[in-house]
Amino acid sequence: MSHDRVSTTVTVSFPSALAVLRAAAEETRLRILALLFEGELSVSDLTDILGQSQPRISRHLKLLVEAGLIERHREGAWAFFRLAEGRAGLVDPLIAGLERGAAPLCEDRARLEAVRTQRAETAKSFFARLAPKWDAMRSLHVPEATVEAAVLSALGDRPVRSLIDLGTGTGRMLGLLAPLASRATGLDASHAMLAVARANLERTGLSRVDLRQGDIHAPPFARGSFDLVVVHQVLHYLDEPARALREAARLVAPGGRMLVVDFAPHGLEFLREAQAHRRLGFSADQVSGWLADAGLDTLETRDLAPLDRAQLTVTLWLAADTRAAAGAGHPERAVA
Structure with missing residues (x-):
């Protein structure tokens, strides 16, 4: 940006x-x-x-x-x-x-x-303490570069006016997608993680992304505020993922889209204790059903299966609010 x-x-x-x-x-x-x-x-x-x-x-x-x-x-x-x-x-x-x-x-x-440099050093120190967990997380599924390439492919070249990344964490998705948007916002419940995200984005020249602290179950934004809503690797941490998707769908503008990225079902029970996972992945039909209940049509579901069978499959769901498209006679499904 x-x-x-x-x-x-x-x-x-x-x-x-x-x-x-x-x-x-x-x-x-x-x-x-x-x-x-x-x-x-x-x-x-x-x-x-x-x-x-x-x-x-x-x-x-x-x-x-x-x-x-x-x-x-x-x-x-x-x-x-x-x-x-x-x-x-x-x-x-x-x-x-x-x-x-x-x-x-x-x-x-x-x-x-100088303030930004100090902020970056503080964030680096904080992230270093978490690094062992994050490194272990990366080793569990296909490389992040593969996931990010799939995200860009799914979204295509359609212009993005306003983007929000819910549960932005370290801001990695914002770093990938904010340059494509006229306006980009990140929401996270953790002030510490927002400090990491702020430092990461500033380091890449994206200092004017709007970062907000807030609850994904009650995002502090008006209905229909964004034409692209991203929920990346967040649902498996939540007690009520369906509720989070309903709230996320509320933010999607007529004709807008939502991208959900998370794990397919797996059996790695140790992640509940080691990394605070509440859910061990989601089936394609489960998330598509939640999206439908929230008023969105699933346009595409894509599985990113790792070469190593011991690793986890990552699934992408691209959904849309087709109200505006249907009224104009241009089905949103043709976009995907």
């Missing part, structure tokens, strides 16, 4: 435009906007970068939120800020045209890189 936003014409009233310009016309707030143009940041990040007290930074952020220039969301006790989608177009040309090589913006960007 590029750092450049799509240029659109934004129409606002004179009072609203005046309020926006007043909010931006202050040194610290303009510096904050320039930093958020690079990606979302926490209050702590901005305090470290700008060298100002937390109460002062919080006051500036409050004014920018009230002006509709930035948005705030929580991850547990943490608050993160990013440019508001609906209003950022008013200030994007200004921010994009700022001279980044001169003070104070050059120093701000240098400190931003």
Whole structure:
């Protein structure tokens, strides 16, 4: 995903435009906007970068939120800020045209890189503690590269406007799919895993993906918000996978699609204790039935069987909400 936003014409009233310009016309707030143009940041990040007290930074952020220039969301006790989608177009040309090589913006960007480097090191340390489990997990099924190639093949070249990865974990699916989308969001219940995902995405230049902390059983988004919903290697951890798919289906826009990736049925009971698996895989008909109950038609089911019979088979389900396609006389099934 590029750092450049799509240029659109934004129409606002004179009072609203005046309020926006007043909010931006202050040194610290303009510096904050320039930093958020690079990606979302926490209050702590901005305090470290700008060298100002937390109460002062919080006051500036409050004014920018009230002006509709930035948005705030929580991850547990943490608050993160990013440019508001609906209003950022008013200030994007200004921010994009700022001279980044001169003070104070050059120093701000240098400190931003230092914050990101520290974040990456923290995430690396956290992930290193989990590495033995993750390595064991990778050895249980076909290579991740094979799964990712199958994902891209199943999705094809259809444009993706808005994408959400539910249970994003380390952000691997976002790293694969966010460059294909105009807008990408990741949701995970674990703040620690979101820290890993944030560092991983920043390292690949995808710093403007929206990461949210939340429950996959109650995702905090409006109905029909995304034209592609991804549930990758999540269901086997859940007590209520059918309920999770119903909630995920609620997010699919008319004519949109859902991609589910998980294990086929297996008998590796040790995974319940060793890696907290609640379910030992799912049959093709089981997940397709849940998708149908949630209002989605399964377009394609694909098994990725390993060469080693001791390993697990990975299954992909591609489903769609065919309401818009049926009404237009273009069955969504023809897309897959």
